[in-house]
Every structure is written in structure tokens, then in C-alpha cells.
Amino acid sequence: MNIDAGTEAIALCASADLQEGALAVSFDVVYDGQSCRAFAIRFEGRVHAYLNRCTHIAMEMDYRPNHFFDDTGRWLLCATHGAVYAPDTGQGIGGPCRGPLEKIKVTESDGRVYWHPSALCKPVAFLF
Ligand code: FES
Numbered sequence: 001m002n003i004d005a006g007t008e009a010i011a012l013c014a015s016a017d018l019q020e021g022a023l024a025v026s027f028d029v030v031y032d033g034q035s036c037r038a039f040a041i042r043f044e045g046r047v048h049a050y051l052n053r054c055t056h057i058a059m060e061m062d063y064r065p066n067h068f069f070d071d072t073g074r075w076l077l078c079a080t081h082g083a084v085y086a087p088d089t090g091q092g093i094g095g096p097c098r099g100p101l102e103k104i105k106v107t108e109s110d111g112r113v114y115w116h117p118s119a120l121c122k123p124v125a126f127l128f
Contacts, residue, residue, distance in 0.1 A: 009114035021073025043087035
């Protein structure tokens, strides 16, 4: 994991790793002091990232790793009870969701995707 201290951007993956409406790229974060998974997807050309935590019950949403899109590539689904989220905003739009997914800031430049820590969402610290 490369950290660019100047912009507080953490390299996540190559742009080509995220295809429209296809598999996500997952990554680890510490959210509000807890180790969590997060994921990035591409939708309508733009990259978006969210905490991998359903708002119905706080559990990971992908039954098959990195599969978040429905068959149409239009919606994000929780595999457990079928909550439906908008890929570009994380808003819950169907099923038992109770609000939006927690969005994580991402940027894309020079063929790379980066995520940006926040006060609540930080990179995993490795202790040696
Ligand atoms: S845990 Fe996601 S819909 Fe129930």
C-alpha cells in the first residue's frame, strides 16, 4: 500500500481493474476504530467507494467476494436480504435498507485509483 502524504491519497488499484458494472476491488479500512472491509466500483464511468456494511444489519454485503452489482449492472445489492443501493450515491432505494451506504472518497488520475482517509475512516496501521 502506497501512501502519498501530500494529498493523503492511498493507492488502491489500477483504473483498468474497475470495469463498468463489474467486480469491485475490496480493501481494508479502520472505520470508527473497527476493522472493516470497503469496496470500490465503477458506474457510469466514475469510481465510487463504500464501506462494505449493509445498513439493514451491519454485515458485509457480498456473498460472493466482490460481487455487488445486480445482473443489470445498475444497482448494488446486499446478498443477505436483498437491500438495493444506488451505485453513484449509496442511497438505499429498495429492500430493507435503513439509509445510505457510508461513502469513501476516491479519486482517479494517471490510470490509478486512490482512496482518501477521513476522520472516521482510516488506513489499517500495521504494527511490526
Ligand atoms: S443485511 Fe443487507 S439486506 Fe439484510
